[in-house]
Amino acid sequence: MNALLIACLACTAAAAAGFAFLLAAETLRNRRRTCYHNLLRQRYLRIVMLALFAERPAVPHFPLLRRRDSRLLLAETLAGLGAMTYGLPTGLLSEITARYRLDEWLLRRARFAQGYRRARYLALLSELPATESVSRHAARYGDSRNRYVRFYALMIALTAEPPAALQRMAGCAWAFSSTEVAEITAALRRGLLPIAYRPLVASASPNLRRVGLSIVRQFGIAEAGPQLLQLLDDDETAVAQADVLHTLCALRRPLLCREVRHSLGRMKPAERRTLMRCMARSSYAPELLRRLFDKNECAYYETIVQSHKRCLV
Amino acid sequence: MIVAVALFSLAVIALAGTWIAILLRARNKHLLIDRMHGQVSDAEGNIGFSLLCSGVQRLGQIENLLSSEYDRCEVIAVLDAWQQRMLFEKLAARYRMIRVDYLPSDELPVHGVRSMWRSRQRCFRRLVLLDRPEDSAADDWNAAASVASYDWLIPVRDGQYMLPGALERLAAEAGQERTQLVRSWMGHPFALFDRERVAAAGGFGNRPVRQVPRRHRHLLWEPLFYRPQTKSGHRKWQPWAALALGGAIAATAATGHGVLTVLLLDAATAWSAAACADQLLAAMAGRTAGCKIGVKNFTDS
Numbered sequence A: 001m002n003a004l005l006i007a008c009l010a011c012t013a014a015a016a017a018g019f020a021f022l023l024a025a026e027t028l029r030n031r032r033r034t035c036y037h038n039l040l041r042q043r044y045l046r047i048v049m050l051a052l053f054a055e056r057p058a059v060p061h062f063p064l065l066r067r068r069d070s071r072l073l074l075a076e077t078l079a080g081l082g083a084m085t086y087g088l089p090t091g092l093l094s095e096i097t098a099r100y101r102l103d104e105w106l107l108r109r110a111r112f113a114q115g116y117r118r119a120r121y122l123a124l125l126s127e128l129p130a131t132e133s134v135s136r137h138a139a140r141y142g143d144s145r146n147r148y149v150r151f152y153a154l155m156i157a158l159t160a161e162p163p164a165a166l167q168r169m170a171g172c173a174w175a176f177s178s179t180e181v182a183e184i185t186a187a188l189r190r191g192l193l194p195i196a197y198r199p200l201v202a203s204a205s206p207n208l209r210r211v212g213l214s215i216v217r218q219f220g221i222a223e224a225g226p227q228l229l230q231l232l233d234d235d236e237t238a239v240a241q242a243d244v245l246h247t248l249c250a251l252r253r254p255l256l257c258r259e260v261r262h263s264l265g266r267m268k269p270a271e272r273r274t275l276m277r278c279m280a281r282s283s284y285a286p287e288l289l290r291r292l293f294d295k296n297e298c299a300y301y302e303t304i305v306q307s308h309k310r311c312l313v
Numbered sequence B: 001m002i003v004a005v006a007l008f009s010l011a012v013i014a015l016a017g018t019w020i021a022i023l024l025r026a027r028n029k030h031l032l033i034d035r036m037h038g039q040v041s042d043a044e045g046n047i048g049f050s051l052l053c054s055g056v057q058r059l060g061q062i063e064n065l066l067s068s069e070y071d072r073c074e075v076i077a078v079l080d081a082w083q084q085r086m087l088f089e090k091l092a093a094r095y096r097m098i099r100v101d102y103l104p105s106d107e108l109p110v111h112g113v114r115s116m117w118r119s120r121q122r123c124f125r126r127l128v129l130l131d132r133p134e135d136s137a138a139d140d141w142n143a144a145a146s147v148a149s150y151d152w153l154i155p156v157r158d159g160q161y162m163l164p165g166a167l168e169r170l171a172a173e174a175g176q177e178r179t180q181l182v183r184s185w186m187g188h189p190f191a192l193f194d195r196e197r198v199a200a201a202g203g204f205g206n207r208p209v210r211q212v213p214r215r216h217r218h219l220l221w222e223p224l225f226y227r228p229q230t231k232s233g234h235r236k237w238q239p240w241a242a243l244a245l246g247g248a249i250a251a252t253a254a255t256g257h258g259v260l261t262v263l264l265l266d267a268a269t270a271w272s273a274a275a276c277a278d279q280l281l282a283a284m285a286g287r288t289a290g291c292k293i294g295v296k297n298f299t300d301s
Helices: A002-053 A070-084 A090-099 A102-112 A115-127 A132-143 A147-160 A162-170 A178-189 A197-201 A206-219 A222-233 A235-250 A258-266 A269-281 A286-290 A295-306 B002-034 B059-066 B085-094 B137-146 B166-174 B195-201 B234-254 B258-284
Strands: B049-054 B073-079 B097-100 B115-119 B127-131 B152-156 B181-184 B190-194 B217-220
Touching: A002 A070, A002 A090, A002 B002, A002 B258, A070 A090, A070 A102, A070 A115, A090 A102, A102 A115, A102 A132, A115 A132, A115 A147, A115 B002, A132 A147, A147 A162, A147 A178, A162 A206, A178 A206, A178 B166, A197 A206, A197 A222, A206 A222, A206 A235, A222 A235, A222 A258, A235 A258, A235 A269, A269 A295, A269 B195, A286 A295, B002 B166, B002 B258, B049 B059, B049 B137, B049 B166, B059 B073, B059 B085, B073 B085, B073 B137, B085 B127, B127 B137, B137 B152, B152 B166, B152 B195, B166 B181, B166 B190, B190 B195, B234 B258
Parallel strands: B049 B073, B049 B152, B073 B127, B181 B217
Antiparallel strands: B097 B115, B115 B127, B152 B190, B181 B190
16 A cells, blocks of 8 residues: 555656646746747848848848747748748748758658647748758658648648649549638739639539639639539539539629529528528629529528618608 | 545546646647638638627627627627617717618527617728617527628627637638537637528527537637636735645655645646646737737727
8 A cells, every 4th residue: 555655646746746847838938939039030030021122132140040949930930921922032031941941940840740730830831932852751741640731731742843733732632621722822822823713613623623713702703704604504513513603602793594593403591591691792682683592582682681771761 | 545545646647637738739729720821811701700799798898809800700799778778879879880671580580679780980890789678698699690691600798808810710610621610618618600500400599509410510729719807816826825835745745644745746736737728828818928919809998
């Protein structure tokens, strides 16, 4: 019994000491992040901006880079700058990344991390100017169980080799979620990927089609209307039909056509109501809906539309 | 006796370890999603949120809910204009509310709505007021949901404030495949519902959470809503309490009271794990020492 008590004492003492140590580490980390990290991040951003606007851009010197987490802060600064700006010349950013070996360092960190931490390092890598060697090294995470890790491994491949982007997206074994499509579209708007909606919308791959529809919505490409109507007519793309109808609504295209009626007939009542709310947000007149929906559904639409008006008479 | 104490200690250590591991994982996910810029832009198109407020007493809470930078959201407040005349008039004046027609729909069971108002003040075009006699929160939420424009519903109670970036974070979660319900017990507990699920359940009164299959539920371990608290003085006593606990452990160990020492060490484990969890949650909420993030969202008038 004494031995059990001594073992129990040792275990609880170790656990208490461990948690106390973790508490101290977290407290210090939080304090460091709010004070030191914020200051250093601002300083790095200033240095990069000055270098970018200099007459002869040269790789600048970053102070305190040997300190803990400083390299991560520099990588975050460069990635944030790339993600938030349009048409930024990436030459200097690539030189900084190469000089300070940020990509190698992030890959090493990703190798020793797991789960969301690994995905975070890969997300940073995908926002830095990527090279083919990084893409080759990140390819090993393409089969990860963590969805975010898989996705950011794909993003690195897309940004490293834009000409092969369509092939890689089509080759994905999993269906993209809305969040993932939004991330790809955001990268595309920064000019990292080519914008060519036609092959995407016409593609047989559901992933490519979703990205294509997102591009059409984002850039308001009204010329895509006829191609979208063709998609509605196609029985093989029944899954994406709600997405196509939402895109047509976002483009404010006329909906009184055979393809739309055909497609609406195949939708569930709940999906039709969701579409009606989308149509109300896009300001479609109730008159139009009387020809597309039955009487009860039209009454529902009129309650939505009327709630934005005041009848004076 | 000793076996029972040993089992109890093991349970305490296991629970504390699991709790901290879950929070560390949640923090890593939070840091990752902070880096995702897609949902901040207008790329997701179809994900919009309607915040359904019941029993709101303060103008500051409505201001906080309206302060989100996510563009596809609206706040629908259900008030009794007879009982809360002052607040109703304040809101109508501040947001220049205009009365619109209210037509009941058959989507959810709603009764007793007297009038409906929409804001027209620039920057605050997304506030809707429903005048309705005071009733249960579920009935208020049903009334608000029946006029909501978006497909994701967040029921909000009195005193429930939103942290900066909460809707962007929820958009990332709602954009995942097969999500129908997102919940979190951290900070102020909340739930995000798919509108069609609520309609299928027959409203908020019929426990819509139970009707969502488990594989469609997402549980978050990070705070997105909070309840403002007055400055509590317990933090400055923490070092003294820790010192007293350390002294007690040393005293019992020196006098040979093994069982008591183990129990005190268990208390120390639980206390340090709770303090550590508090630090992690504070970091996720952007509420760390000396931090002045989102001052506007942390004030309560």
